[in-house]
Amino acid sequence: MANPDEAGTNEATAKPTPVKEVTMKEVAAHAGVALSSVSRVLNDHSDVSESMRKQVLDAIEAVGYEPNLLASSLRRGSTKTVGFIANDISNPLFAEIAMGAERRLNEAGYSMVLTNSEGNPERDEALIRLLRWRRIDGLILSVADEEREGTMAELAKLSEPVVLIDRQVRGADEASAVLSDHANGMRAAIDHLLDLGHRRVALISGRPGLRPVRERLNGFKAAFRARGLDLPEDLLKFDSFSATFGQQATHELLVADDPPTAIVAGGNLLLIGVLRALQAAERVVGTDISLVSCDDVPLTELHSPPITVIDRDAEQMGEAAAELLLKLLAGGDGPLVTEIPTSLIRRASTQPGPAD
Amino acid sequence: MANPDEAGTNEATAKPTPVKEVTMKEVAAHAGVALSSVSRVLNDHSDVSESMRKQVLDAIEAVGYEPNLLASSLRRGSTKTVGFIANDISNPLFAEIAMGAERRLNEAGYSMVLTNSEGNPERDEALIRLLRWRRIDGLILSVADEEREGTMAELAKLSEPVVLIDRQVRGADEASAVLSDHANGMRAAIDHLLDLGHRRVALISGRPGLRPVRERLNGFKAAFRARGLDLPEDLLKFDSFSATFGQQATHELLVADDPPTAIVAGGNLLLIGVLRALQAAERVVGTDISLVSCDDVPLTELHSPPITVIDRDAEQMGEAAAELLLKLLAGGDGPLVTEIPTSLIRRASTQPGPAD
DNA sequence: TGTGTTACTGGAAACGTTGCCAATACGCTG
DNA sequence: CAGCGTATTGGCAACGTTTCCAGTAACACA
Structure with missing residues (x-):
């Protein structure tokens, strides 16, 4: 059924198509009911008659109405939207967390x-x-720098709930967070290496300011201390999670006296750099x-040999973060x-170390 | 300077903190100017005196005003936001496109x-x-199914500009898009393999409905035809871009008579499956x-041996898509x-084929 | 002193919703 | 038949902006 006033407007319209939006008002007019009734149907409120519902839904169909979420959110005072700030989506780990x-x-x-x-x-x-x-109604994020004043200030201005991912801010128990149990994972990995006879074990990781x-x-x-061994201080390299740093740090380690x-490698990007450096050497x-x-x-x-890793369930981390946020949104x-466990997957990249 | 009516409201407030938003009205009141003047300062319109500007900015600071983008967008009729729908963010390729x-x-x-x-x-x-x-003011996406009616219908209802990534819809020249030159890339790869003496060449890829x-x-x-060779029809496997399919298809190929x-492998997830299957076999x-x-x-x-690939610049694709969209948004x-070139990177995974 | 111009500022009407409150109609009881 | 509850609906004021249109003051000029 053609819109009755279409011809009229077509004729009158000399302007460059102001593209008037189809609003609830049009729906109401077309259905011959009040604006508020349309609203009630759309938000299915209980007290609306069957006939009214049908009338309005037909009108919506007829005029091609599309809700305006901006107006709705403005009025309602809630967007039903949460933000997620990832450090680096090109890192599949973060992508999986986000998906979860x-x-x-x-x-x-x-x-x-x-x-x-x-x-x-x-x-x-x-x-x-x-x-x-x-x-936004809430925020999930993994701040790039836990100690930065500015970031904390911005977060403080946010009155909506926040869940951090693998981050802790000053005053430990002030923020909700999903934390993975890196300490135990690493402890297991180092125990494994020490069991294999390694003593010169290097650790390459990001900025020491970050929780992981x-x-x-x-x-x-902890692993070294438990066996009464001295920490190989010269083999600890902390700077960034990038492949570039992984490569550089590995190179430095390899050319030094008494190499590891x-x-x-404390991350999948670092690993890439480490492998490049090892290959080059x-x-x-x-x-x-x-x-x-x-x-x-x-x-x-798929590397040959396959590489031993400290694993954790990224998607589960994302889900857990959402779960916490939902609790907070519900008034919690x-x-x-929430703490997420880590586990050691042993593969062929770890072999017995040199005999003493 | 304390808000003069704070004490009053504090006393009156028995409710569970309705958290009244600080609006431009408060700013205006605090600065002793009109609402419209505050707006003019915020959108830096030309005709606002220096004293007014300072007055307002001070008031903003004093009352801790935060713009409400919902209200602003509603009134302005534009959100200054574009949407991006990715097929799979955990695929680093898409993530890079998105970043670009x-x-x-x-x-x-x-x-x-x-x-x-x-x-x-x-x-x-x-x-x-x-x-x-x-x-949203515009949309960049890579539809999951180019032929699906529903998707096309939803897109048609969108009056804002759209840019497709590596997709073409019915009526070729109807939609703006960034397309990579897969045909030439593949042509080069197959030429390379044929030069090496291979004839039994398998291709594993996603659903044939998709442009890539x-x-x-x-x-x-084209590569086979150019040399007058018959297409190895039995070695063409099309179904999905997933690792699972890559593995399954490779397995089937390997156990068949006259294997490739x-x-x-037509994608980085497929590759994972292919490698798993090869390893298993x-x-x-x-x-x-x-x-x-x-x-x-x-x-x-980093695989050993390193794998020959048909490459393209993902980030550039993203940038190109944004560029097109911006042109359209500006009234283009x-x-x-835009066509994005592909190039063949030869590595050790491609070696001479069996002598005839 | 009057007039015109310029430079700024204030008032008020939108933008498209939602939700409260009052109004209507209906059926039922006393 | 009066009175009342119930079920449904309409009207209207917000939500926080932007923008148009007048209005004001200051100033220069005749």
Whole structure:
């Protein structure tokens, strides 16, 4: 059925198509009912008659109405949207965390907007601000720098619930978070290497300010201490999670006096750099040097030899984060924390170390 | 300086903190100016005196005002936001495309909301609808199914500009798109294999409905045809881009009579499956069978032997998509198309085939 | 002093919703 | 038949902005 006033407007329209939006008002007019009734049907309120419902739904169909979520959110005071700030979506680990979170949030009727800080603290701040201005209902993020004043200030201005991923901010128990048990994972990995006879074990990881780095170092230390061994201080390299740093650090380790017999890479990007450096130096993984990485990605399984990893369930982390956020959104109080276990997957990249 | 009526409201407030938002009205009141003047300062309109500007900015600072982008977008009729629907963010390729697009869009003052269809056509539709209802100004996506009616219908309802990534819809020149030159890339790869003496070349790829699959097949055919060779029809496996399918297809190929001497994997997830199957069958890449993959990811470079790939610049694709969209947003007309070149990176996974 | 111009500022009407409150109609009881 | 509850509907004021249109003051000029 053609719109009765179409011809008229067509004729009158000399302007460059102002593209008037089809609103609930049009629906109401077409159905011959009040605006508020249309609203009631759309939000299925209980007290609306069957005939009214049908009338309105038909009108919606007829005029081709599309809800305006901006207006709705503005009026309602809630966007049913949560923000997610990832450090680096091109890292499959973060991508999986995001997917897990999104899935859980969608189930609960929320939608998620995913953004990418690229590990840049300034972008972090800008994104928090932007999402705040967008009036998101909650936020999941993994701040690029736990100690940065600016970031904390932006977060503080946010009155909506926040869940951190693998981060802890000053005053430990102030923020909700999903934390993976890096310490025990690393402890197991180092125990494994020490069992194999390695003593010169190197650890390459990101900036020491970040929780995963701190916790892994704790696990590392704990393993050495438990056997009364001295920490190989000269083999600890902390700077960034990038492939570039992994390569550089490995190179430095290899050319130094008394190089390591085993290397632990604290992330899947670092691993890439480590492998490049080893390849360049013509060291064969497993044979010449043992290798452990963190987080199981296709590369670790398919490398030859396959690489021993400290694993954790990324998707589960995302789901857990969403779960916490949903609890908080539902009015849950205190800071909530979920700990995600890690496990050691032993593969051929770790072999017995040199006999003493 | 304390808010003069704070004490009053504190006393009156028995309710559970309705958390009244700080609006431009408060700013105006605090500065003793009109609402419209505050707006003018915030949008830096030309005709506002220096004293007014300072007054308002001070007041903003004093009352801790935060713009409400919902209200602003509603009134303005534009969100300065573009949507991006990715098939699978856990695939680093898509993640890079998204990053490229986001970077370019941000430069131009737009922000991007990234969503994930997980390759599910229904989710595709739902996401297009959601973003439409959110009143995004434009959309970049790579539809999961080029032929699905529903998806096309949802896209048609969108009056804002759309740029497709590596997809073409019915009526070729109707949609703007960034297309990679899969045909020539594949042509080069097959030429390379044929030069090495291979004749039994297998191709494993996704659903034939998708442009990359079609185009790669075209390149494949062209290479065979150019030498007057028959197409190895029995070695063409098309179903999905997943690792699972890659593994299954490879297994089938290997156990069949007259198995291939070279395999081309049409995507980085497929490659994972192919490698698993080869490993399970104890075939050594390069020696027992040659291998080519599409898109250069860390795995291909670091595998032993390193894997020959048909490469393209993912980030550039994203940037190009953003560029096209920006042109359209600025009022550019007709459908715009950018073609992204592909190149063959030869590595040790491709070795001479069996002598005839 | 009057007039015109310029430079700024204030008021008020939108943008498309939702949700409260009042109004209507209906059926039922006393 | 009056009175009342129930079920449903309409009207209207928000939500926080932007923008158009007048209005004001200051100033120069005749």
